[in-house]
Each structure stands twice: as C-alpha cells, then as structure tokens.
Amino acid sequence: MDPHLLRTFVTVARLASFSGAARELGYTQSAVSQHIAALEGDLGLPLLARRPVAPTRAGERLLEHARPLLLRLDAARADLTRMAAAPAGDLTLAAAPLAVHPDTLAALPATRVTLRVLPRDEIPAALAAGTADLGIVDGLAAPNDPLRLPDVAPLTATRVAEAPLAVHLPAGHPLAHRPGLRLGDLIDARWLDAPAAGLPLDRLRAAHGTPGFRPALRYDGTDVRTLTALAAAGHGLTLLPATIPPAPGATAVPLTEPRLVHRTELLRTGEPAGPAATVAAALTTPPQSARVGHPARRG
Structure with a gap:
C-alpha cells in the first residue's frame, strides 16, 4: 500500500469530506478522489461511502491498521531526522500533569528547555513524531510493574518513581x-x-x-x-x-x-545526548538502587 494514498484515506475519513481533505493536504479535490479510487482498486474493496462520506466496514478495518502504520512511518522519519541534525542543545520535555513535580522540575536545565504538559496518552505519539525529545508518563500499576504503552515507535521506558x-x-x-x-x-x-x-x-x-x-x-x-x-x-x-x-x-x-501505586516512567526513542542525557540521568539515577530500567511494554 502506498503510504501517500493511505494518508489521504485517513484524512478523508477523519474529516468526512473530500474537499476538506484536499484543503488540509494541499491537493486538488480531483487528486484526493483519484487517491481513494487507486487505494480501493489496489485492495479490491470499497473503503468510503460517498454520500455522506463515511468509512465502509472494510474502511473501518483499514483505519484500525492505517493510523498506527502512519504514526510508525512518522516516527521513523523523525528518528532519522534527529540523527542527521546537528545537536542544537535545546530540549523539549513532554510530561503528564501528575508527572510535573519538584523532582522533575529540578532536573531541567536552566535554559533552552521547553516543558510541554500533555495528556498522558499523547506523550508516546509526541516522541514518535519528533515534537519531544523526552517524555514522562504516569499511571496506575502494581508495585514494580511497568506501565503499558502504545506500540507507536521503538520506545525505551525507565522507572522514575513510584x-x-x-x-x-x-x-x-x-x-x-x-x-x-x-x-x-x-x-x-x-x-x-x-x-x-x-x-x-x-x-x-x-x-x-x-x-x-x-x-x-x-x-x-x-x-x-x-x-x-x-x-x-x-x-x-x-x-x-x-x-x-x-x-x-x-x-x-x-x-x-x-496494592496499587502511582508509577512514573521516562520515555525516549534512542540514546539521549546533550541536555536530554543530563535530564535523563538526573531523573532515573536514584540515591539508592531501587529504580530499575525496563524495555517499554507495548499493547
């Protein structure tokens, strides 16, 4: 499947409009219609009802696959862009509201840092898309159990606190x-x-x-x-x-x-460098050996 066609399909389905998708994507309405027709021809199934515009049963099923696939593609592009870019020394940290506590703030550099407070479910996608360098998520867990994270990109999670x-x-x-x-x-x-x-x-x-x-x-x-x-x-x-x-x-x-705890984890997509490495070390290196790193669970 051509990812360009897939992105057009997802946009039309989200907006329920061919013309709206054309405006958002910068295409003509005719090009959007051709994209959808080409995707339907490739799969041999109708994906969108036209009046009103809505996904068919096959279209609904494709949306379940398409959104995470496109997010993974965006994550790959963002990851390679980070590798190619010279380190600028700036840091963007995305954190859930309950993760913004004094220890988190104390670990931040004095300058060139942006702290974005986001709903916890949006943070893995922000890292995958490259709009954040580090993320701090939180949630309910049994003691010493890792949080369950969406499979949007190869993420590494390390316990910060319970x-x-x-x-x-x-x-x-x-x-x-x-x-x-x-x-x-x-x-x-x-x-x-x-x-x-x-x-x-x-x-x-x-x-x-x-x-x-x-x-x-x-x-x-x-x-x-x-x-x-x-x-x-x-x-x-x-x-x-x-x-x-x-x-x-x-x-x-x-x-x-x-027996439940509030667990906080640091998320990253690769090996942090510069200010990101300093912040990651400050957040995940405790005075005792009570905090343990683990690979992110997906699901």
Missing part, C-alpha cells in the same frame, strides 16, 4: 477520618472525571474489575490544583499520588487495597 495513592475528599465527608480506604468501598461514590489532570476512572474500573465509579463532574483541564479544589468543594472524589497535598478544606486518605 508513590502510594490517596483519595481526596472533603474534610466533612463521612470517610474523611478513616486511617485508610479500600477501592471496593468507593464503587458507588461520586467521582471527579479528570482524564488529563488525574487518574482516569476507566483505570479504576479496570483495577477493580467493576463498572462502578460513576462521574459526578468532568474536568477537562490539566491543572492538578483545580482538581484538588473541586474535591475539596464536594464535587466528587479523586485518586491521586500521596505526594499531592489536599486543597484547603479537604483531606487525603491513603488507599490500602488493592
């Missing part, structure tokens, strides 16, 4: 004075749904194997202080690393069951 978890809730909440909480006790509680700033509710459901944890309010921002303030105001519970202090009027009760 922290216990705590439930943030108003100081007047009936559970606020308990010494610890079990996740199973909170299935029917009202939760804050903050997939970027906090730990997504679908991860809690997966950890407990239940469809509970219903959201009371959704927060689409990335500011963790806003999230803790929402919990203090009684808009819902949130689960955060124990290193995050509660907002005034709230308390943080340790999670005692199941």
